[in-house]
Amino acid sequence: MNLTPEQQELGRRNFLKALAGTPALAALAVGAAVKGPVKGGPVRIGYIGVGGQGRVLLEQTDPAYADVLAICDINPTSLAKADASLAKKGVHPARHYAEWKEMLEKENLEAVVMAPPLWLHADMATGCMEAGKHVLCEKMMAWDDASCERMRETARKTGKLLEIGYQRNYNPIYQAAHEGIVKAGQLGDVYHARIVWHRNGTWRRKAELPSPDYDPSRWGYPTFDHLINWRLFWRYSRGLHAELASHQVNIVNWFFGAEPETVISSGGVYRFPEGGREVPDHVYTIFEYPQGRTAVFTSIESNAYDHFYEAFYGTKATLILRGETEAYLFDEGGGERPTTVDVAMKGSGPALDASESRAAEAAGSFKAGAPETIERTSAYRLEVSGFCSSIRTGKPLLCGPDRAIGSAKACIRAAEAVEKKTTRLTV
Amino acid sequence: MNGEAALSRGQQVSLVLLRTLVGWHFLYEGYFKLWRPAWSRDGAPLAAWTSAGYLHAANGPFASLFHHLADSSWLARIDVAVAAALVLVGLSLMLGLFTQAGCAGGLALLTLFYLAQIPTAGVQQPGAEGAYLFVNKTLIEASAVLALFFFRTGRIAGLDRLRHERQARVGRPQEAAS
Numbered sequence: 001m002n003l004t005p006e007q008q009e010l011g012r013r014n015f016l017k018a019l020a021g022t023p024a025l026a027a028l029a030v031g032a033a034v035k036g037p038v039k040g041g042p043v044r045i046g047y048i049g050v051g052g053q054g055r056v057l058l059e060q061t062d063p064a065y066a067d068v069l070a071i072c073d074i075n076p077t078s079l080a081k082a083d084a085s086l087a088k089k090g091v092h093p094a095r096h097y098a099e100w101k102e103m104l105e106k107e108n109l110e111a112v113v114m115a116p117p118l119w120l121h122a123d124m125a126t127g128c129m130e131a132g133k134h135v136l137c138e139k140m141m142a143w144d145d146a147s148c149e150r151m152r153e154t155a156r157k158t159g160k161l162l163e164i165g166y167q168r169n170y171n172p173i174y175q176a177a178h179e180g181i182v183k184a185g186q187l188g189d190v191y192h193a194r195i196v197w198h199r200n201g202t203w204r205r206k207a208e209l210p211s212p213d214y215d216p217s218r219w220g221y222p223t224f225d226h227l228i229n230w231r232l233f234w235r236y237s238r239g240l241h242a243e244l245a246s247h248q249v250n251i252v253n254w255f256f257g258a259e260p261e262t263v264i265s266s267g268g269v270y271r272f273p274e275g276g277r278e279v280p281d282h283v284y285t286i287f288e289y290p291q292g293r294t295a296v297f298t299s300i301e302s303n304a305y306d307h308f309y310e311a312f313y314g315t316k317a318t319l320i321l322r323g324e325t326e327a328y329l330f331d332e333g334g335g336e337r338p339t340t341v342d343v344a345m346k347g348s349g350p351a352l353d354a355s356e357s358r359a360a361e362a363a364g365s366f367k368a369g370a371p372e373t374i375e376r377t378s379a380y381r382l383e384v385s386g387f388c389s390s391i392r393t394g395k396p397l398l399c400g401p402d403r404a405i406g407s408a409k410a411c412i413r414a415a416e417a418v419e420k421k422t423t424r425l426t427v
Numbered sequence: 428m429n430g431e432a433a434l435s436r437g438q439q440v441s442l443v444l445l446r447t448l449v450g451w452h453f454l455y456e457g458y459f460k461l462w463r464p465a466w467s468r469d470g471a472p473l474a475a476w477t478s479a480g481y482l483h484a485a486n487g488p489f490a491s492l493f494h495h496l497a498d499s500s501w502l503a504r505i506d507v508a509v510a511a512a513l514v515l516v517g518l519s520l521m522l523g524l525f526t527q528a529g530c531a532g533g534l535a536l537l538t539l540f541y542l543a544q545i546p547t548a549g550v551q552q553p554g555a556e557g558a559y560l561f562v563n564k565t566l567i568e569a570s571a572v573l574a575l576f577f578f579r580t581g582r583i584a585g586l587d588r589l590r591h592e593r594q595a596r597v598g599r600p601q602e603a604a605s
Contacts, residue, residue, distance in 0.1 A: 037465040037473055064472045389470030
């Protein structure tokens with residue numbers, strides 16, 4: 001979504017004005033503070049999967065909250081890059097493992113942060129919880145419904161914390177938008193949301209073999225390409241719905257206070273069929289919620305003009321959350337609504353952005369330094385710190401299994417509908 | 428040595444117990460101030476400890492000096508020095524090592540703490556568990572450390588005693604030679 005500078009200014013002003021009546025969230029903490037502190041230093045943490053997304057979380061791990069004792073990855077190149085990230089942060093080095101079970105046995109960990117490929121989430125998360133570790137698992141929750149349920153049940157049975165890594169839940173902009181605008185009824189009745197994640201480029205990643213004798217079949221991948229590009233194959237992935245839509249559906253579920261009942265989906269591998277890619281590079285999905293509410297998701301890999309945003313169209317106002325860093329509010333009717341629709345310049349954001357993890361730089365190009373904008377990465381920092389707080393102080397998780405499972409199931413149905421060429425599926 | 432020998436078993440045990448308990452009090456206070464191994468209930472690790480609040484709240488004849496310290500650029504160094512001194516005094520008293528120096532250091536710290544906040548109000552203050560007039564627990568602990576200093580408890584039990592015995596063994600042949 002592209003807005004003119006005037007629209008941005010107006011939208012920002014409206015957003016801040018709408019929040020003015022919201023009581024400070026900090027005030028809620030006062031009651032807790034008078035009870036006095038609880039014991040414990042930084043949470044002892046191990047990381048499983050320190051590829052792209054795992055490394056984003058690792059880099060955003062605050063040493064005051066978490067002490068990273070060990071890192072585990074089947075790719076030695078990723079371990080080396082993670083070492084460099086830790087050194088750059090100025091914290092002590094972490095011990096290396098290729099086998100996650102060995103790490104659990106040998107290390108005195110309290111919790112695990114994991115970002116492996118989707119198909120491994122359930123086995124690893126349940127294994128960690130059964131070994132007595134709290135788990136922060138990168139989104140989406142799991143590859144299929146049964147795995148999601150297994151994770152939820154294991155968390156319940158073991159009493160361990162299970163947080164699913166939807167960092168928007170920890171983003172102060174989203175929290176303010178929900179508390180001060182959506183919950184306060186400032187949008188009126190919302191029948192429609194639009195969730196968009198558009199990029200221009202292939203999702204395929206290139207990487208060198210870590211060593212000539214590296215054998216990916218040891219880890220369940222027939223080729224190194226499958227290991228690196230697991231997102232492109234149904235066996236390991238649920239495609240754009242899992243990697244992108246689930247973030248946004250999670251937010252719609254939160255803001256609507258409901259979960260989709262049915263999905264209508266279409267898409268295909270239209271632009272990048274090379275390498276035997278199975279998951280679509282273009283998808284178009286309608287998520288149908290109770291009471292006539294609908295969210296429309298589109299994700300394309302042929303044009304990045306719209307980039308990514310979530311927009312809520314209410315009877316009284318429109319709320320736009322763009323690039324995880326900006327918020328705009330436009331009144332429906334009244335004198336303040338912008339009447340001109342100019343085409344904005346695209347800005348200096350990269351035309352090709354093939355990563356859902358590193359879109360931060362692209363989104364950053366819009367930043368204007370206004371108080372309602374934040375660094376996108378700070379939400380990851382708040383997420384890891386929030387997880388540690390929950391372990392130490394019992395503070396509620398912001399995206400535990402009960403919240404995460406709704407968006408997972410809806411996105412699994414959406415991906416299935418595309419894969420099986422079925423138009424409509426019930427969640 | 429004759430002085431210690433005159434103490435009964437019960438007196439010796441009581442003194443060493445008192446020294447150990449006072450030592451633990453110092454050691455843990457210092458450890459907690461240096462490492463802050465705790466989280467506030469609202470979900471964040473405790474911020475680094477600072478003496479600024481205590482110094483700002485100073486009253487009595489030396490109040491202006493303490494207030495001046497609280498606002499000075501030395502504050503960060505004072506914070507580390509106080510916490511480190513607490514740890515060192517604590518270790519000294521618990522181990523009975525350089526006990527006389529440990530007692531002197533402990534006495535100096537407690538005197539400063541007392542002088543910064545002399546209880547002159549005579550009624551219960553916010554955060555305090557009792558009502559005090561002139562005499563508070565800091566002053567009592569200081570008196571205890573004073574007693575420990577003069578009883579030279581390191582020579583009753585502790586590493587000082589071992590040190591002393593070793594020195595005595597090494598010194599004896601020389602004495603004989605002279």
